[in-house]
Amino acid sequence: xxxxxxxxxxxxxxxxxxxxxxxxxxxxxxxxxxxxxxxxxxxxxxxxxxxxxxxxxxxxxxxxxxxxxxxxxxxxxxxxxxxxxxxxxxxxxxxxxxxxxxxxxxxxxxxxxxxxxxxxxxxxxxxxxxxxxxxxxxxxxxxxxxxxxxxxxxxxxxxxxxxxxxxxxxxxxxxxxxxxxxxxxxxxxxxxxxxxxxxxxxxxxxxxxxxxxxxxxxxxxxxxxxxxxxxxxxxxxxxxxxxxxxxxxxxxxxxxxxxxxxxxxxxxxxxxxxxxxxxxxxxxxxxxxxxxxxxxxxxxxx
Numbered sequence: 001x002x003x004x005x006x007x008x009x010x011x012x013x014x015x016x017x018x019x020x021x022x023x024x025x026x027x028x029x030x031x032x033x034x035x036x037x038x039x040x041x042x043x044x045x046x047x048x049x050x051x052x053x054x055x056x057x058x059x060x061x062x063x064x065x066x067x068x069x070x071x072x073x074x075x076x077x078x079x080x081x082x083x084x085x086x087x088x089x090x091x092x093x094x095x096x097x098x099x100x101x102x103x104x105x106x107x108x109x110x111x112x113x114x115x116x117x118x119x120x121x122x123x124x125x126x127x128x129x130x131x132x133x134x135x136x137x138x139x140x141x142x143x144x145x146x147x148x149x150x151x152x153x154x155x156x157x158x159x160x161x162x163x164x165x166x167x168x169x170x171x172x173x174x175x176x177x178x179x180x181x182x183x184x185x186x187x188x189x190x191x192x193x194x195x196x197x198x199x200x201x202x203x204x205x206x207x208x209x210x211x212x213x214x215x216x217x218x219x220x221x222x223x224x225x226x227x228x229x230x231x232x233x234x235x236x237x238x239x240x241x242x243x244x245x246x247x248x249x250x251x252x253x254x255x256x257x258x259x260x261x262x263x264x265x266x267x268x269x270x271x272x273x274x275x276x277x278x279x280x281x282x283x284x285x286x287x288x289x290x291x292x293x294x295x296x297x298x299x300x301x302x
Contacts, residue, residue: 009045019045019061025052027061031068040064081125081168085156088124089114092159100262101252110155113148124163132156132173133181140182149182197221228252232261 007015015021018030022041029040043052044060051057059067083091093107114120119127119135139149157174164172192200204210204217220230225247232251239246252262 013045016065018065029061029065029068040068082123083125083163083168084121085124085127085159086114086120088163089120089155089159092155092162095162101254101260102262105255106151107155110152113144113152124160124169127160127173129171129173129176133176136178136182146182146185150178153178226250226264229264 007020009015009021009027020028020030022028025043027042027045031038031040040061042058042061042064043055044050044058046062047060049060089111093111096103096107099107117135117139119131122131136149136153139152140146144152153174157172160169160172160174163169201214201218201221205214216230219225220227223245228250229247232249233245233247237246238244248264249261250264252260254260
């Protein structure tokens with residue numbers, strides 16, 4: 001240190017207020033947020049300085065100071081940027097209360113998938129838009145389907161948006177359109193033609209093994225019910241007088257084999273399925289025939 005009180009480093013460069021050099025030669029900058037001291041460190045003072053041999057690449061101290069100053073001027077908390085993607089995802093999911101059982105399972109699926117990725121442990125302040133795009137591209141290159149990549153992005157995008165809304169980040173790195181980054185390899189599902197439906201039903205009806213499922217398959221075909229909605233039907237859901245089936249819940253089986261009743265996928269109920277008079281009884285039906293514990297006197301729905 002010079003007699004004038006000006007502090008310099010080994011290259012005789014003047015150290016600014018808050019800057020100092022640690023015993024190991026590392027540069028240090030001290031600043032305060034809400035009266036509490038915080039520190040950042042770097043092996044380099046300026047961006048042009050060479051990195052000491054064997055040290056990991058890092059921003060220079062002056063670059064870190066500039067970043068901190070910008071954050072403080074923008075009323076952003078610099079410490080929040082050191083949060084990892086994992087911590088951010090957990091924080092975001094903790095706000096998602098009241099979601100359906102299947103949605104919770106999807107969240108767990110995403111977390112288990114992400115735990116195998118280095119990206120999950122990056123600091124959110126270090127994640128740029130290009131990093132986000134490259135991560136999603138990597139998932140697809142690793143064999144993940146487009147729907148899986150979309151599911152992962154469906155968690156990360158709102159999680160990072162929460163960080164933006166909380167004034168932790170300036171920009172959401174996942175705020176781009178997915179279609180322009182990964183290839184949509186989804187296959188469009190085509191509905192069976194009426195002729196294909198008849199042939200399929202005839203096969204089920206005539207087969208010695210599958211004939212017991214004929215009524216179930218027939219009902220699913222003619223109502224458009226999901227199988228979970230069909231399994232959740234009870235006596236009170238069927239109005240034979242007005243020929244209407246009420247569909248406002250479904251039966252779900254959890255991973256631990258627990259059975260639960262959940263609302264249907266769409267809000268409210270999906271309305272009633274009208275039983276048309278032309279479908280009151282299928283050819284060859286035995287009146288009062290049982291299937292899975294149910295008696296279908298009017299098993300066919302239009």
